[in-house]
Amino acid sequence: MSITTIGDHLIHYEALGRGEPLLFVHGWLGSWRYWWPAMQELSSRHRTFALDLWGFGDSSKVTHKYSLAAYVEMLEQFLEKLGIARPIVLVGHGLGAAVALRFTQNNPQQVKRLALIALPVTGALINERLTQLDPVTFTQKVLGKANSLPELEPEIRKSDPLAVNNVARELLAYSFLSDLEESSCPTLLVFGDQDAVVQQPTIPSDSLGPARFLISLEGANHFPMLEQTARFNRLLLDFIHADPESDAVAPKEYWQRRNR
Numbered sequence: 603m604s605i606t607t608i609g610d611h612l613i614h615y616e617a618l619g620r621g622e623p624l625l626f627v628h629g630w631l632g633s634w635r636y637w638w639p640a641m642q643e644l645s646s647r648h649r650t651f652a653l654d655l656w657g658f659g660d661s662s663k664v665t666h667k668y669s670l671a672a673y674v675e676m677l678e679q680f681l682e683k684l685g686i687a688r689p690i691v692l693v694g695h696g697l698g699a700a701v702a703l704r705f706t707q708n709n710p711q712q713v714k715r716l717a718l719i720a721l722p723v724t725g726a727l728i729n730e731r732l733t734q735l736d737p738v739t740f741t742q743k744v745l746g747k748a749n750s751l752p753e754l755e756p757e758i759r760k761s762d763p764l765a766v767n768n769v770a771r772e773l774l775a776y777s778f779l780s781d782l783e784e785s786s787c788p789t790l791l792v793f794g795d796q797d798a799v800v801q802q803p804t805i806p807s808d809s810l811g812p813a814r815f816l817i818s819l820e821g822a823n824h825f826p827m828l829e830q831t832a833r834f835n836r837l838l839l840d841f842i843h844a845d846p847e848s849d850a851v852a853p854k855e856y857w858q859r860r861n862r
Contacts, residue, residue, distance in 0.1 A: 608679045725773050725774035
């Protein structure tokens, strides 16, 4: 376990590998831990980091910092405190995707590639029970036993329900369409077509340029990095190392089918 401090508050994080820096940011349900399989796969080519946001995992419970703006500031402070070289590859999921996108908008020169999994493109796509239920009850009622994953269960119980509910409620009023349209950073958007937490949006085609890729993973729910680990990791690697102006980016089986 690695710890750094911002003021009087603790940030728990883990790091693995060598090479170009890459930071994973978790979402409403869980902690850094569900990124571990991806960190192991990408660590042969990247120095991978994953942190616990305020109120999650083993980071401090800081109730006045449960907001999108505070989490964006947390990323800025974390990168500065650890002296992580930039530009960096950012990978965010759910709430973490919103944080990563807004960080990129605020600091465009600091992000090389941006992968957004289950981004709540508009607030209407968020399951409203995320604003009302504690994370354990939400997971049981919405995802159910069929989606029980060992990387999630103990970590969800560490989450402060206020952190989950407050930021979900805040993001109900948000739309990230303009952020996507204005960003010049190569961006990968990934959605599970069975996601019960954040629905896949219908994004206007004119908002996707040559350096943006939208992928729907068939049969995946909210955690494709755990449900379809090998497929997800290959997709992420392909995106990070592709030429965004000319290379196709797609799940591996689709890639093969197109090139026969």
